[in-house]
Amino acid sequence: MxxxxxxxxxxxxxxxxxxxxxxxxxxxxxxxxxxxxxxxGATWDAALTLFADPFYENGPNDMGIGWNVLHSLARVGLGFGMAAVVGIPLGFIVGRSAFISGMLSPIMGLLRPVSPLAWLPIGLLVFQKAEPASIWVIFISSIWPMILNTAAGVRQVPQDYLNVARVLNLSEWKVLTTILFPAVLPYLLTGVRLAIGVAWLVIVAAEMLTGGTGLGFWVWDEWNNLNVAHILIAIFVVGLIGLLLEQTLVLLARRFEY
Structure with missing residues (x-):
């Protein structure tokens, strides 16, 4: 044994x-x-030196990798949070109403396949600043998985449940909180997991174009300095953080699989 x-x-x-x-x-x-x-070996030695002081600050364009990670996570958190606030309720509405679903389907079908970075010039034009433009790109890129997965979950709720709710004359709010939300939660969390992966992928590319702070800017700055070891370290950091974010949401989704 x-x-x-x-x-x-x-x-x-x-x-x-x-x-x-x-x-x-x-x-x-x-x-x-x-x-x-x-x-x-050389990359490992560079990483030891780099992470010996990850939060140094020598001006706005010369910060340690720790600060750049925090700035990227803050942008992702803000854009992703706004997408969740808008996308999850909209997903419930689309799943519940055939009329709203039919009305929004052509718009979502047209906009969803657009490359995230194609939205960056629109954000720069509207907001006139790089920071809100980056958050806008995160928002518009991560909202679609939450809408579509939430709507799909609502449509999978057995009609018998809704018929019983209608017989009991339950309000729409009661139907949402006691029937729809518990049944849709696994689908919703899948959408959230997909959305956070998209958000983390997009932020690095957006920061490369907008500059300032963040992992994307840091990678581009190290490329201009021809410091390839730091670029490789950044790739591993991006991958590790993305893996941690996704696995955290996977564990949360498993908690609600029942």
Whole structure:
């Protein structure tokens, strides 16, 4: 029995470990062909130096990576929060009303596939500043998964539930809070998880174009300084934070799967 448990643990640990080792080997081989590409060892040394003081501040355009991460997270949180406030109620309305759904379907079908960065010039034109324009891009990019998944969840609610509510003469608010919301919650959380992934992807590209602060600006600034090691570190930081955000929402969604 104990041997089986050890084998099971080994099969859980060994494949990811081999995958990481193969990735590092391929990275080191590529760095051997390109002298300007830092290998894993050089990148690790640069990361130790970088994270030794992540919150230094030498002016508005020279901040540690910690400040840039916080600025990016703040923009994502604000744009994503605004999208949730608008998108989730709108998803319930679209799912409940065939008329509203038919009215908004062509608009959502037209706007949803638009590249997020295509919205950035509109934001700059309307707001005249880079900060609200970046938040606007996050908002317009992350609102669609929440609307569509919430509406899909509402449509999946069994009609029998709604018939009983009609017989009991429940108000629309009571139907929403006692029937729709508990049933739609797993769909809603899936939409939220997809939306946060989109938001985190978009903010880096938006910050590259708008400048100022944030991980995107920091990556572009390091490229101008030809500091490739810091660019590689930023890639891993972006990936790690995105993974943590997504896994947090996955765990939250599993909590409400019932």
């Amino acid at each position: 104990r041997r089986r448990k050890l084998q099971a643990h080994a099969m859980q640990v060994l494949p990811p470990l081999l995958g990481v080792l193969l990735f590092l080997l391929a990275w080191q081989m590529l760095a051997g062909f390109r002298s300007d590409l830092p290998g894993p």
